[in-house]
Amino acid sequence: MATATRSARLASRLSSFLRPAARPATPSLAQRASFSLSARLKKSSVIKETEVPVSVYSPDAKGVASSNSDHFSIPVNPAAIPAQEPGPDPEDAPITPLQDNLYHRLPRTLQNMTVHGKVIIVTGAARGLGNHMARACAEAGAKAIVMFDANQELGDAAAADLHQKTGLPVSFFRVDVRDGAAIQTAVQNVVDLHGVPDVLINSAGIADSNIPAETYDAAMFRRLIDINLTGSFLMAQAVGRAMMGAGKPGSIILVASMSGSIVNYPQEQSCYNASKAGVVQLGKSLAAEWAKYGIRVNCISPGYMDTALNKVPALDAQKKIWKSLTPQARLGGVDELNGLCVFLASDASSFMTGSNVLIDGGYTLY
Ligand SMILES: NC(=O)c1ccc[n+]([C@@H]2O[C@H](COP(=O)([O-])OP(=O)(O)OC[C@H]3O[C@@H](n4cnc5c(N)ncnc54)[C@H](O)[C@@H]3O)[C@@H](O)[C@H]2O)c1
Numbered sequence: 001m002a003t004a005t006r007s008a009r010l011a012s013r014l015s016s017f018l019r020p021a022a023r024p025a026t027p028s029l030a031q032r033a034s035f036s037l038s039a040r041l042k043k044s045s046v047i048k049e050t051e052v053p054v055s056v057y058s059p060d061a062k063g064v065a066s067s068n069s070d071h072f073s074i075p076v077n078p079a080a081i082p083a084q085e086p087g088p089d090p091e092d093a094p095i096t097p098l099q100d101n102l103y104h105r106l107p108r109t110l111q112n113m114t115v116h117g118k119v120i121i122v123t124g125a126a127r128g129l130g131n132h133m134a135r136a137c138a139e140a141g142a143k144a145i146v147m148f149d150a151n152q153e154l155g156d157a158a159a160a161d162l163h164q165k166t167g168l169p170v171s172f173f174r175v176d177v178r179d180g181a182a183i184q185t186a187v188q189n190v191v192d193l194h195g196v197p198d199v200l201i202n203s204a205g206i207a208d209s210n211i212p213a214e215t216y217d218a219a220m221f222r223r224l225i226d227i228n229l230t231g232s233f234l235m236a237q238a239v240g241r242a243m244m245g246a247g248k249p250g251s252i253i254l255v256a257s258m259s260g261s262i263v264n265y266p267q268e269q270s271c272y273n274a275s276k277a278g279v280v281q282l283g284k285s286l287a288a289e290w291a292k293y294g295i296r297v298n299c300i301s302p303g304y305m306d307t308a309l310n311k312v313p314a315l316d317a318q319k320k321i322w323k324s325l326t327p328q329a330r331l332g333g334v335d336e337l338n339g340l341c342v343f344l345a346s347d348a349s350s351f352m353t354g355s356n357v358l359i360d361g362g363y364t365l366y
Contacts, residue, residue, distance in 0.1 A: 050076050090132065090335040095165040098141035112348040116141035118198035120345065121190060123147075123177055123235055126154035128307040129255065129337050130203030136338035137199070137345060138162055144169040144194040148186065148235075149204065150176045169194060177204045177231030180238075187238040196246040199345045200239040202232050203255040207309055209269040221271045228275035229282065236286055240295055249294030253344045254283045255337075256299040258360045265325065267318055276301070280356045287354030296353040298344050303360025306331040327362030 051073040103116050120137045124130035125147035134145050145168060149155040152174045159172035171193060173186040190197060205228045208220060232254050243250040259269070260276030280299050287297040304310065304322045310331065323329050340359055343349050358364055 048076075048078075052076060087333075090333060093335070095135050095139055095162065097138050097166040097168055103141055109348075112350075113343065113346050114141040115199065115342060115345050117143045118345065119144045119146070119190070119194045119196065120199040120201065121146045121148060121187070121197050121235075121239060122201045122203060123149065123175075123231075124202070124204030124255075125149055125172075126151045126158050128203070128309060129302070129305060129334060130201065131158050132335040132338055133201050133203060133341040134158075135162060136335070136342050137201075138166045138168050138170075140342045140346070142168065144171070146170075146190050146194065146197070147172045148175040148177070148183075150174065177202070177235055178226045180234045183234050183238045187242050191242055191246075196242050196248050197239055197250065198243075198248070199251045199253070200235060201253045201255070201341060201345065202235045204231055204235075205255065205275075207269070207272050209264075209267040209272065210314070211271070212268045213270040216271060224271045225275050225278070228272070229278040232279050232282055236282075236297065240286070240290060240293075243295055244290075244293050250296070251345050251349070252283075252286065252295060252297045253341060254279050254297065254299045256280045256283070256301045256356065258301045258303045258358055258364050260299075260301055261356070261358065262364055266321060267315075283356065284354045291353055296349070298349070298352060298354070299356040300337055300340055300344070301356055301358045301360070302332060302337060303358070303363040304331045305334065305336070307334050322363075325363060325366060326360070327365060330361060332359070332361060 053071070053073050056070050056072075098114055098116065103111060103114060106114070115137050118137075118141070120134070120142045122130050122134040122137070122145065125134045125145075126149035130147075130149075134147060138145055145159075145162060147155055147159050147162075147170065149158075149172070155172045155174060159170045162168070163170040171190075173189070175182050175186050177183065187197070206224060208224055211220075236252050236254065239250070239252065256279040257272070257276040259273040260278075260280040263273055280301065283297050283299040286295075290297060303326065304319075310319070319331070323331065337359060340357060344352070344357075
């Protein structure tokens, strides 16, 4: 039933996008009469204040606005619609690490929202979402950032850049997340270099799309599952063991996708969708098993994000459809997982485990 409703809504939104708008049929007299009545009813039920009463409680409230008291009114400007300015390019944004002296001056709630003093491993950190989440953790107070990625050149450059911009200890390990033995060795090395990790952010992943299931090559299918799903497991297992061995609580964040909860349209990508549904269920299972060790496991499920993964000419036409199906009518920025990632890594989310947080501009609402 829910699927049928969703399909009908998708069809109606897409039909207006894909076809020229049909000329509306002329309404009958009775239809026009009922339309104008309901419009009048709606209009009369909309509240449009011309003034907003304000109460201000502050030490210098007497000086606020032109009022002589703490209670005054402000006129409503009906034309005041906030303009959306395009932000600076996140690739060039400065990276400013949280200084110790500032951290100690923060109120407790804000201290909890940092990753002050934490050792953080980020996979897929050479570029894209993983790279920006690593930068965000550096800004939010991490003690050391460790990047794991299969791409030697990009990974080395990303680590050097982050260290140079922040002065923090940053290391890069060329690790393929399918390689269990290499992961175990690398995590042990992280423990020796920086201490037991407090946080794992697993962002390494690949996507195949526009491959109908009936022609999907089995070897390709296995490869994708191996990277996206088995890789998430092997990383979580190695870091989880290190945390358990040290009796240290921790936070594991698996980057899944909204594709783990919905089926994307119009591209056919059964394997990717299945892999991410697997990541979500893996995250929940680990959360249940490892709560007794103080290890929290949560998933981030992004919608369409504007990263290299999607900067493929073959996807240009489909991107227009994706945007038309997204209430915010755009793809997410490469740095728009940062806030959620820091929150899940921080102690502010201490009672949160086994959650799968969608962050998708509203895509999954329809
Ligand atoms: N971009 C999106 O629209 C989107 C949407 C939902 C979910 N995601 C997920 O977010 C994650 C990051 O995506 P992105 O857009 O930043 O992609 P990206 O391709 O820009 O970055 C992925 C990184 O993972 C690394 N990687 C790939 N295979 C690896 C392996 N076997 N071992 C180690 N590292 C490997 C790559 O070298 C790369 O640096 C992925 O898991 C992806 O599925 C992305």
